[in-house]
Amino acid sequence: MKNQSRVLNGRLWKVLIFMGIMVACLAIRFDFYYDLNDDTAIRDILSGRYTGEPSGYCIQMLYPLGWLIAAAYRAIRKISWYGLFLCACQFGVLALIAWRLLLVTKKVWLQVILLILEGVLAFGLMGRELVILQYSVTSGLCMAGAVFWYLTTPRDQKPAPYLRGNLAAVVLVLIAFMIRTEVCMMLLPFLALAGLSQWSKETKPFAGTNVRKYLMIAGSAFLGILILYSIDSFAYRSTEWKSFRTFFDARTNLYDFYGIPDYDRNEEFYQSIGLSRESYTLLQNYNFALDDSIDESLLERIAQYQRENAGNGGTLYRMDGFVCKNSPKEALWLYKQHLLTVENGIKTGIILAAYLLYFLLASGRRKSGCCWRVLSLFVIRSALWMYLYMVNRVLTRVTVPLLIMEFALLAGWIIQEIQTLDTSSRINIMKISGVITLLGLSGLTGAVINMENTGKEYDMRLEADARWNTLTEYCSHNPKQYYSIDVYSSTSYQGTPYADKIFAASDNQYTNYDICGGWIAKSPLIRAKQERAGFKGLEEALLTGQALFVVKPDSDVNWLGAYYQNRGKTVEPKVTDEVKTADGETIYLIYQLQ
Structure with missing residues (x-):
């Protein structure tokens, strides 16, 4: 018992030292920033800057989380609780990943190499986002952490211990859901693939014990999501808030997905809904808070008009009822152009290296399992990227969560393969060394470029x-x-x-x-x-x-x-x-x- 406690304490100190070094590397050069005015607006609502009193009704995040952060502001007003929470989530996930990496081997020198590799890859994939924080990215990182933790949990356990071992993953999913529901839902297919991957490795996947084992985890996450969503819906149950949420959704559809139709070409429609050219100008320049007549009903009618006229020679494309800004052909061309940029190309290179290494590590019977997993992952990521390009919402705060989630899944699979290798074999040692070297070089290249660009943006x-x-x-x-x-x-x-x-x-x-x-x-x-x-x-x-x-x-x-x-x-x-x-x-x- 004492020996086990000593091991746990030693592992904890290693993680704390590693995280301290990571934070210090960033803090020496940078101050931590909110990324956009979206983040500062959330901060203003939660802290009381906006109305004078801290409020949990921060609109973008679910009410239970908003209430907790607002309560912290009520207790001690001068602490930046919201920013502290985002930092704690992001660096906390990296700490959990480090904890898992230390379980891969007992050799201290190899543990050090793995931690250095994690730091290099983190800076390479999301160095900017560790300095300039955006809540959507934080949500995505929590989801990536959940997948990695889940994939590195030993499977040879009964349902109850297996659930306890994955409580951290379930909690991370719930935190991600509260921070940014849309990002959490977007990344759920990756989580489902991780679950399917683990379940398929069972000797008797349809045995009652194994079915319960995986359903308990999925059920716990689903139940938590249902409870949190119900609390949020109850909190926003008033007529005022329901009306605003309808307005918010219609505004999002117009500005983010459909666009506002030109007044001159659609003057008859605008006159039919009572929108003057002067009020239309407020929609164009975003200063619509000035006009009380611009309400949820009006925006919903404009959004409906855009949906109905999509594909009729306007700016929107229709495909089997799906309305978007770009056709699949245009989306594919835009994606290829995206990959040609140096920074995006480096990040994609890190992901491709992970694909290659996972495939090379899998051997024998596991090769077929590797093939369907890689194919499934590629289908999921391709579908999501195509969707983003078709709706023209390829934003850093959306693409970074996609990339880190994809890499987390591949990293979990790579570790699973490494743990099955016979480390006494010279060939296997060469494989492991090759994996670490290639990922390290890819991550280091990305880290240098990423942090250089971050420095320029910071200035x-x-x-x-x-x-x-x-x-x-x-x-x-x-x-x-x-x-x-x-x-x-x-x-x-x-x-x-x-x-x-x-x-x-x-x-x-x-x-x-x-x-x-x-x-x-x-x-x-x-x-x-x-x-x-x-x-x-x-x-x-x-x-x-x-x-x-x-x-x-x-x-x-x-x-x-x-x-x-x-x-x-x-x-x-x-x-x-x-x-x-x-x-x-x-x-x-x-x-x-x-």
Whole structure:
């Protein structure tokens, strides 16, 4: 017993030292960042920056998780709980993987090599995402960790011990589901393949014990998902939240998948639903929070119109009822172009190396099992990649989870094959050495390129955020005023997104500014924020001077006057102040309607 405890403690110390080195390697060069304004918006809701009180209704994440993080903010407001949670999830998954790798061998020198290999591959596949955090990627990494943990759990156990041994995998799936439901669901086919792979290796797969063993794990995950989803649905049961969720889904369909049809070519349709050209402009420039008439019913009708007219010579393609932006042929061409870029090519090279090594390691009767597993994996990943290109949603925050999930599955299979090899055989030792060497070289190449690009992006973010922070400081120095920021002016500087450092000092108090659109617009949260500012409805607040409008200097604001003119109110936007950098450059203009 003492010996077992000593072994566990030794393994724990190795993992802690390894993770400390990984974090230190990143922290010496970088501060940790939120990736996009989506992440900072979630942070603002949870921390109380948005409405003044921490709220679990953060829209993008399920309520149980949102409630827990908001409760942490209520307890200690100044800690960056949301960012800390994302970091804990990502580095926690890497720690769990390291724990499993230490079980592969008892030789310390080989354990060190395996941990170095993990670090190199992590930096090669997702070095940027370990520095610049995005909640969708965190969800994907949790799913990848679940698959790896599951595949490296010994199968020769009875149902109850096998379930206990895989509780970590089940918990990771549930965390992924709460963080980003869509990413979790997208990656479930990989998890199903992992389960099928393990079950097929049983000598008697249809024996009652084996059937129960695998159904208990699948059932536990499904039951957990059902409970979490039910709690979330109950939390959002009010009429206001149901209405907003309908609006949110319709907005997502339009902006992310269908696009907004041109007004001139579809003027008859727009007139039939009561949408003026001036209000249409708000949909185009994302400032739709200004217009109360743009509601869930209107957006649903536009989305339905797009679906019905897909394939009729417009911008959308229809294939057996499936509406998308690109045909399969176009999607395939775009995917090939994607692979030609250096960074994406290196990541794909790491994945291909893993495929090759798994196939080479499998021998004898296991070769046939290897073939169907590789073929199934290739079909799943190809279907998902084709889908992304057909709907034109090939975003880093979606593709990185796909890549790391695919690699996690292959890595689990490779370890299974290594554990079956006779390590006294010189040929097998050469195979294992070849696997480590090839993966190490692939990962090292990817890590060098990935971290170099991350450094460049990090420096650009420092420049971009200096501008954004100048604006937020200006707003905080004028607490009695409320500022509505043009959406396009709030997203990026020279293509680099505005975001915040995760662990920058902050008291997480109410902020007197908001963007004039985005995914929080039309929600009960924005109403609470506006009520705290002393008004109801942005349209009237801008008209009375209770709110001021903020844009970049090169932005056209004629649409703002035209919008009010269409409502019988003659106004003219006048510049009342300028936000300048320390060297005197004007970066934002403050407008008041007169």
